[in-house]
Amino acid sequence: MRLVELRGVSFRYAGGDDYAIREVDFSAGSGEYVLLVGPSGCGKSTLLRVLNGLIPHFYEGEFSGEAYVAGLDVRETPTHVLARHVGMVFQDPENQLFLSSVEREIAFGLENLGLPRAEIRRRVEEVLRLFGLEELRHRAPYELSGGQQQKVAIASVMALEPEVLVLDEPTANLDPLSALEVLSLVAELAREKGVLVILVEHRLELALRFATRLVAMEKGRIVADGEPREVLEQVSRLVGCPPVVITYKLLKSRGLALEGPPLTPEEFVDSLVRGWEAWRR
Amino acid sequence: MEAIVVEDVYFSYDGVPALRGVSLTVRSGEVLAIMGENGAGKTTLIKHFNGLLKPEKGRVLVFGIDTREASVAQLARRVGVVFQNPDHQLFAESVEEEVLFAMKNMGLPLDVARERCEQVLKLMGLEKHRHRSPYSLSVGERKRLAIAAVLGYGPDIVVLDEPTAGQDFLNKCKIGGVIAALKAEGRGIVIVTHDVEFAAQVADRVALMAGGRIVRVGPAHEVLTDEEAIREVRLLSPQVPCTACMLRERGITLTNTPLLPGELYLELVRLLRRQAMR
Numbered sequence: 001m002r003l004v005e006l007r008g009v010s011f012r013y014a015g016g017d018d019y020a021i022r023e024v025d026f027s028a029g030s031g032e033y034v035l036l037v038g039p040s041g042c043g044k045s046t047l048l049r050v051l052n053g054l055i056p057h058f059y060e061g062e063f064s065g066e067a068y069v070a071g072l073d074v075r076e077t078p079t080h081v082l083a084r085h086v087g088m089v090f091q092d093p094e095n096q097l098f099l100s101s102v103e104r105e106i107a108f109g110l111e112n113l114g115l116p117r118a119e120i121r122r123r124v125e126e127v128l129r130l131f132g133l134e135e136l137r138h139r140a141p142y143e144l145s146g147g148q149q150q151k152v153a154i155a156s157v158m159a160l161e162p163e164v165l166v167l168d169e170p171t172a173n174l175d176p177l178s179a180l181e182v183l184s185l186v187a188e189l190a191r192e193k194g195v196l197v198i199l200v201e202h203r204l205e206l207a208l209r210f211a212t213r214l215v216a217m218e219k220g221r222i223v224a225d226g227e228p229r230e231v232l233e234q235v236s237r238l239v240g241c242p243p244v245v246i247t248y249k250l251l252k253s254r255g256l257a258l259e260g261p262p263l264t265p266e267e268f269v270d271s272l273v274r275g276w277e278a279w280r281r
Numbered sequence: 282m283e284a285i286v287v288e289d290v291y292f293s294y295d296g297v298p299a300l301r302g303v304s305l306t307v308r309s310g311e312v313l314a315i316m317g318e319n320g321a322g323k324t325t326l327i328k329h330f331n332g333l334l335k336p337e338k339g340r341v342l343v344f345g346i347d348t349r350e351a352s353v354a355q356l357a358r359r360v361g362v363v364f365q366n367p368d369h370q371l372f373a374e375s376v377e378e379e380v381l382f383a384m385k386n387m388g389l390p391l392d393v394a395r396e397r398c399e400q401v402l403k404l405m406g407l408e409k410h411r412h413r414s415p416y417s418l419s420v421g422e423r424k425r426l427a428i429a430a431v432l433g434y435g436p437d438i439v440v441l442d443e444p445t446a447g448q449d450f451l452n453k454c455k456i457g458g459v460i461a462a463l464k465a466e467g468r469g470i471v472i473v474t475h476d477v478e479f480a481a482q483v484a485d486r487v488a489l490m491a492g493g494r495i496v497r498v499g500p501a502h503e504v505l506t507d508e509e510a511i512r513e514v515r516l517l518s519p520q521v522p523c524t525a526c527m528l529r530e531r532g533i534t535l536t537n538t539p540l541l542p543g544e545l546y547l548e549l550v551r552l553l554r555r556q557a558m559r
Contacts, residue, residue, distance in 0.1 A: 039449050243520040244524060265520050
């Protein structure tokens with residue numbers, strides 16, 4: 001069984017007319033960086049809530065299908081147990097941070113797990129270093145910039161050493177450079193620590209470059225799932241595509257063959273330079 | 282026409298300077314994008330546009346009226362501001378009432394107000410939610426509701442703080458369309474945004490801010506293709522000019538620096554044709 005495995009999962013919120021997600025089959029393993037996209041209201045957040053057990057334990061409604069995370073049956077596992085395996089980060093870090101220093105914020109979750117002091121200290125030091133937060137350790141989270149706050153939120157979650165990290169629009173309130181920094185830090189967690197990352201993000205021009213897999217949802221169903229380059233053109237109807245991809249498509253429609261589609265300007269330039277000589281002939 | 286004129290404005294919060302000598306003009310019939318990293322002074326500046334803040338030094342004229350001599354209520358008729366966090370402006374019990382509230386305050390007859398309300402809800406894709414509580418909406422929907430409420434009473438200048446934050450692709454297109462429609466009606470639109478790609482699509486002029494000053498202002502095409510200026514204010518270059526710049530380093534030099542995908546495409550095709558003729 002894979003780290004996350006959903007089989008035919010459907011859910012309808014109590015009082016809702018329609019299913020928020022229907023017959024979703026999805027599985028993913030360690031080290032993947034899954035970018036989950038789709039129009040607002042397509043079921044992305046509902047899907048994320050299944051992964052940490054908020055559905056069916058907190059939200060009432062009609063659940064069917066099977067869902068496993070880290071080998072645990074979500075339906076039968078309490079959310080506090082699932083929380084050790086699945087870390088969640090949201091759009092607004094202010095809602096997640098409430099203590100008087102960065103260090104205490106990170107230690108809080110570990111204390112709640114009842115870990116020995118030495119182990120708490122080791123993990124706090126490790127994530128402070130990993131996230132470049134050592135110098136901010138004594139600062140109050142509310143004094144920090146949005147980008148720094150979001151890093152603290154991710155650090156607090158990662159200190160619990162979950163196998164899965166779920167991020168729901170974590171960069172919506174950040175400036176582009178801070179957003180890139182946060183997303184690339186997350187990519188490092190996937191690459192170096194083998195964390196399974198599941199990211200919901202609207203700004204493809206920032207997020208695509210990191211993704212190893214692109215999944216698109218529409219009206220509660222998964223409508224595309226695969227290597228980003230392979231499914232990108234298929235999902236552009238739903239979520240648009242970055243300017244370099246639009247240019248790539250224009251050139252292609254004029255018969256100028258090019259490798260791609262490109263996920264970044266750098267990739268686009270590489271393929272243009274390679275294609276250029278051939279076109280001139 | 283010059284709608285808002287900001288003249289050498291200084292402002293500080295408890296002695297901490299936020300604006301240090303800002304001069305800027307907002308014109309009717311154009312889209313002005315104010316850009317820069319968090320803390321650059323963008324929000325402080327737009328709070329001067331409707332008199333929420335008054336300059337410590339310098340002055341702000343709104344259609345010729347000095348903001349120090351007018352009330353916020355007076356100025357709000359001419360300048361509608363939608364702030365970044367919609368929750369600070371929403372308070373009514375239903376989506377519909379939220380939109381009607383400002384119009385009633387401005388003294389619009391109820392039948393006119395209802396008709397307008399209908400229009401703007403449709404425009405913002407909220408007509409299905411008219412009877413819901415604003416608090417039951419998603420963040421993106423609340424943002425669009427705050428925009429709808431301001432559009433309803435039809436101010437001459439519409440100021441939008443981060444209109445695309447948290448909006449999905451289709452709603453971003455919708456907001457872009459609304460901005461274009463307002464401009465076509467001759468209104469002035471100011472957007473404060475980090476979203477360089479959105480600014481590239483909708484803005485006529487761009488002002489870059491850093492440390493409480495305007496460091497660059499000019500036509501969008503000129504400012505957004507100026508890699509150095511963009512880097513200085515800690516933004517990310519839009520993808521198209523970024524591509525053009527990297528191509529130049531690799532020996533492919535385009536005649537004009539493009540800003541949008543269509544322009545880059547045309548430049549590439551033109552260059553190929555010229556080289557083929559040689």
